[in-house]
Every structure is written in C-alpha cells, then in structure tokens.
Amino acid sequence: MSDSDSDMEISLSANALAALAELRQEEKQRAEDFEKLYQATEEEFEKRKKEGMNLFQEDWQLSQFWYSDATADLLADALLEGADKDTVIAVVSAPSVYAAIQKKPKESIPTEHIYLFEFDKRFEVMAGKEHFVFYNYETPTDFESNIKHKVDRLLIDPPFLNENCQTKSSITAKELLAPNDGSKTSTGAQKHRLISCTGERMKDVMKKVYPNTHITTFLPEHGNGLSNEFRCYSDFEWKGWKFTD
Helix, strand or coil, X not given: CCHHHHHHHHHHHHHXXXXXXXXXXXXXXXXXXXXXXXXXXXXXXXXXXXXXXXXXXXXXXXXXCCECHHHHHHHHHHHHCCCCCCCCEEEXXXXXXXXXXXXXXXXXXXXXXXXXXECCHHHHHHHCXXXXXXXXXXXXXXXXXXXXXXXXXXXXXXXXXXXXXXXXXXXXHHHHECCXXXXXXXXXXXXXXXXXXXXXXXXXXXXXXXXXXXXECCCCCECCCCCCCEEEEECCCECCECECC
C-alpha cells in the first residue's frame, strides 16, 4: 500500500467517525427536545407543536417518508373542507398531514375531534394523549379507541407497498368509518370522505379493498424526493382533485 493510499484510509475513517459523532449528537438533542415537550406547560406545548415535522427524523426501517408541505397541506384541506364541530376525523399512518392540520389557524379548524393513529409513539407528543392512538397495521382492529365506527373523514397511508399491508390497513379503515348514509355537515358538505395515498402499483389491490374509491388527478409528493410513483385514491371529488378513472 502506498503512503497516499494509507492517508486516504485514515482520512475516510476520521470522516466516518465525525459523521457518527454528529449523528449521535443530533439524536441526543432530539431526545432532549422531546423530554422538554413532555414536561412543557400547555402554552409552551402549543408553541412547539407549530414546529410540525421539523422535530421528527424519518425512520426508514419503519418506511417513514414525510409528505412535502404542499402535499400535506392539500390533504389536510381535503379533510377539513366543509367539516363542522361534530365531524370526526382520523389520520392513519400519515403524521405529516396531522402536523399540517395543527399548523393551520385555529379558526380554520372546525372540529376538535381529530385523531392520529400511528405506530411511532414519538407522535403522541404532537397529538396529545387524548388524540393519539397507538396503531400497528399487523393487528388492524387491536387498538383502544372510542371512535370505532364513528369516523366521518379518514385519511390512511399504509406504510408498506404490498398487498398484506394494504389489506390489513383497509380492515382498520372499515373498523373506524361510520356508515356512509349520504348525510351532510351543517355547512352542507358531504359528511363522509375517504382518502388513501399509496403507490400506483397498488391500484389493483385498491380496487379490491376500497371498491368505492377512484384514482384522482392529485399526485402526492414527498419532501425527500421519494421516487415511488404515488397516487391519491378517494371516494369523492372536490376543488383539489377529480377522478381519472
């Protein structure tokens, strides 16, 4: 081995150690931030919630890929538009959309009945104990919640692009959704809304598990440039999208 080769190996090792040290420091800082949030007063908690997804690093082992701000905002609007104080909303496995709702002005959020179902327990800090439900798609009906069969509007984003995950997640959707009886909110909007964002290659599975949904013109985007072809499936049209099929 030449001297130059030896120097390069030492340099790379030093860089790797520095990167690891930086990563550990970031993780330590996040842990400290979460501890502060748990101990914060209600006023401080409300202020910190506005930081949204900036507090949360994606865990790729959990298939976590946050939506871009524009996508999260539009999906949040789709859930809120025309809702009233009695509308029950659930966001399943899509914390960036829940964060987008929280960042909106209070006067634009018509209901307090908005729940986050999520496997990653870090997000209890975001939603609060009363509105956070620990959820594992592998056990699709095994969760404690008083809103089973009471959800009027649901957004569900299964974490993995395979038939097993899609099918089990759809069981959760059926467990949560109230019967779609065509009723309307006090604003005159359709009460029921179902949205599921997932890969385009899941379209045949989606037809089986959500037969009343359609592929829409809206193309969800992720903040980190995730390359999978994503599509938005829903059972309603509005100003944000139309059906394509």
